[in-house]
Amino acid sequence: MSTSSKAGYHHGNLRETLLTTAMRMLEEGESFSLRAVARRAGVSPTAPYRHFADRDALESALAAEGLRDLKADLLKGGEPPRSVSDLAEFGNVYVNFALRRPALFRLMFGNECDDTNDDRVRAAAEVHELLGGVLGGIFPDADAPSLATAGWALVHGLACLHLDGKLATTSPDEVANRVRSSFDAIFSARASASK
Amino acid sequence: MSTSSKAGYHHGNLRETLLTTAMRMLEEGESFSLRAVARRAGVSPTAPYRHFADRDALESALAAEGLRDLKADLLKGGEPPRSVSDLAEFGNVYVNFALRRPALFRLMFGNECDDTNDDRVRAAAEVHELLGGVLGGIFPDADAPSLATAGWALVHGLACLHLDGKLATTSPDEVANRVRSSFDAIFSARASASK
């Protein structure tokens, strides 16, 4: 019973509890603060400092978890995409993640992320690789790393612009259609000069 | 002399001064606070509230200014791009803006921007239209609005990913090259199934 949360003076597994508490607050759209997380976890305001160097450290841990969740979402589709339209659905998974968990998405991206020695950078790299692999499968003749970056940027940009309200959006269906048509448009674009 | 800043009890044009002061603080990478801006402007901590409803209002005003600056940067090149490689340079202007003025860029994007009745949304729309016009000129056969969105997303994603350190980056040249090769890769990608 050493790992259970018996709620004595020593919590037992505060670190884990803080992470799940903070994550739940993010999901609920609550504004985030170290003290608020501690309060909600039923612990003194400075207790988190025994487990996280500072607020950024907690956020980084959450961001890493979010990146792993995002990767899991992307893999959930089963078969990797094989066509551009498959690819658009893949992109929609990414965009939907951002819209479904906006506060978390903003933690994952939207700040410096210069974390030396963190598993956060690894999680981010894995997302990059995953996208690269998918695109490489569909476009075998392309410059794979560049296309991976371009693909990531495209879908990430769509997610950000939607998230920030830069693209008028009324319904989820509309978002999905916009993502699809954007993929279609850019992957079928032919320069006029090359005619 | 009614509009000069004579520094009596009444500042004269505090609103303008606050904006320029705040903008300079952003450029210098200083962390931003209403009180700090007021301090630096030599005015009491609550004076800004006479000109901005709250912190968000100040930020929104700065964001609008930033969006206009970005548009101006994009237009500065003179002739609109005519080829994909021209387009990549165009994208580099966008990315460079983000990297040169990161704090401002994060204000412009990176938050809700649900500003009803602001000139901020207009400024954002103008950037969108500008990109749409440019892309439409190069790809006359494409679905113009979708391609505009896709192009914006691509370049915006590149900017965000670089800004957030998601793409290992050592020198500005390296960034520029990555942007170029990303543009090349995605605009020349041919699906294997279409062979």
Place this chain on the structure above:
DNA sequence: GCAGTATGTTTACGGTGCTCACATGAGAGC
């Protein structure tokens, strides 16, 4: 059992956004 250490608490400091009551003085109407 006992020492040492990991973990949680308390108190405190300076900073923040924001509200409200008050001070000032520029400009409108006479």
Place this chain on the structure above:
DNA sequence: GCTCTCATGTGAGCACCGTAAACATACTGC
């Protein structure tokens, strides 16, 4: 030119925040 008004700036004060330091507790290995 005088006064009244009201936009504009000030000040004190609230609740919150992140963080540090000193202290309390209880698990752990010996």
